[in-house]
Amino acid sequence: MIEVKNLTKRYGNHTAVDHLSFCIPQGQIFGFLGPNGAGKSTTMNIMTGCLAASEGQVTIGGYDIYAQADKAKKLMGYLPEQPPLYMDRTPREYLAFVARAKKIPAKQIGKEVARVMKLTKIVDVADRLIRHLSKGYCQRVGIAQAILGDPQIIILDEPTVGLDPIQIVEIRDLIRKLGKDHTVILSSHILSEVQAVCNQVMIIANGKLLACDTPANLEQQYASTVTIDLTVEADSQFVESMLVKISQQHTIVKQFQGRTQAQIRTQKGQEDAICRQIFQACRDANSPILCMNVNTPSLEDIFIQLTQAKEGA
Numbered sequence: 318m319i320e321v322k323n324l325t326k327r328y329g330n331h332t333a334v335d336h337l338s339f340c341i342p343q344g345q346i347f348g349f350l351g352p353n354g355a356g357k358s359t360t361m362n363i364m365t366g367c368l369a370a371s372e373g374q375v376t377i378g379g380y381d382i383y384a385q386a387d388k389a390k391k392l393m394g395y396l397p398e399q400p401p402l403y404m405d406r407t408p409r410e411y412l413a414f415v416a417r418a419k420k421i422p423a424k425q426i427g428k429e430v431a432r433v434m435k436l437t438k439i440v441d442v443a444d445r446l447i448r449h450l451s452k453g454y455c456q457r458v459g460i461a462q463a464i465l466g467d468p469q470i471i472i473l474d475e476p477t478v479g480l481d482p483i484q485i486v487e488i489r490d491l492i493r494k495l496g497k498d499h500t501v502i503l504s505s506h507i508l509s510e511v512q513a514v515c516n517q518v519m520i521i522a523n524g525k526l527l528a529c530d531t532p533a534n535l536e537q538q539y540a541s542t543v544t545i546d547l548t549v550e551a552d553s554q555f556v557e558s559m560l561v562k563i564s565q566q567h568t569i570v571k572q573f574q575g576r577t578q579a580q581i582r583t584q585k586g587q588e589d590a591i592c593r594q595i596f597q598a599c600r601d602a603n604s605p606i607l608c609m610n611v612n613t614p615s616l617e618d619i620f621i622q623l624t625q626a627k628e629g630a
């Protein structure tokens with residue numbers, strides 16, 4: 318269990334993290350989602366004891382990250398945004414070095430390094446110099462060092478940044494696998510990334526918490542307006558005169574080849590009634606409906622709406 322209370326970090330006049338409070342129960346894949354500069358890395362650096370906070374408290378499994386740093390840190394493995402890889406070592410040498418730094422008993426190091434290399438699929442490159450590895454492999458070496466010693470909590474800062482789509486899928490699979498018996502916290506500025514793997518999402522912008530919930534609940538809670546896309550085989554005058562009677566918010570998108578495309582915006586819950594009225598009006602006028610599609614906002618829309626609203630504030 319991780320508890321963050323009132324966490325604040327100031328750089329001079331600039332507040333990078335602004336009174337952030339949240340709890341992460343055990344066994345979750347928890348996503349920090351926010352645009353660049355939101356304060357994700359700063360928060361992770363503080364949570365892992367790499368950076369001092371200006372205010373606030375972090376406890377990891379009941380241990381205070383400052384007062385009981387050794388015990389708290391032992392529970393966590395961290396992949397920072399820029400993993401501190403030693404370019405002139407091989408993954409095997411580097412991981413053995415990290416294992417010693419993590420005070421893993423000498424006798425167990427060989428076995429533990431082999432375990433994490435197998436899990437992160439870097440056995441093939443175990444004895445090549447890290448400087449000769451692709452970005453995808455470097456990232457896996459970074460994850461391998463985070464999970465050495467099998468900490469309960471694994472914190473990954475932008476684990477898929479700079480990877481190609483195939484590598485992204487592989488890292489996601491690994492995160493899901495780790496999430497089965499660990500608490501995993503990952504950050505991303507890309508919503509689909511977080512949505513794909515996380516049970517819980519925390520949206521932050523300008524160091525402030527905007528929302529924290531499951532992806533499904535966020536969609537439900539914030540999806541207050543829906544849009545209906547409509548194409549009717551009729552001219553725009555007919556469609557306009559029909560929609561004026563049915564909805565307060567609509568636009569004619571275009572008229573082409575004897576058909577008219579329009580979009581209607583409405584409060585959630587009203588969409589069925591509007592669709593029925595459109596159907597009846599078109600049937601009465603003998604104008605076929607070619608398309609009628611109800612769209613609820615995606616989590617992407619919600620993310621943009623939330624973060625932009627704050628930026629403008």
Ligand code: ADP
Pocket residue numbers: 328331332333351352353354355356357358359360
């Ligand atoms: P994110 O990881 O979400 O992109 P960061 O935590 O890296 O965001 O940064 C949050 C804010 O703090 C940004 O505005 C960034 O410019 C600022 N910042 C980060 N590190 C420093 C630093 N060492 N000195 C001054 N400002 C910093």
Ligand code: MG
Pocket residue numbers: 357358359398474475
């Ligand atoms: Mg960052």
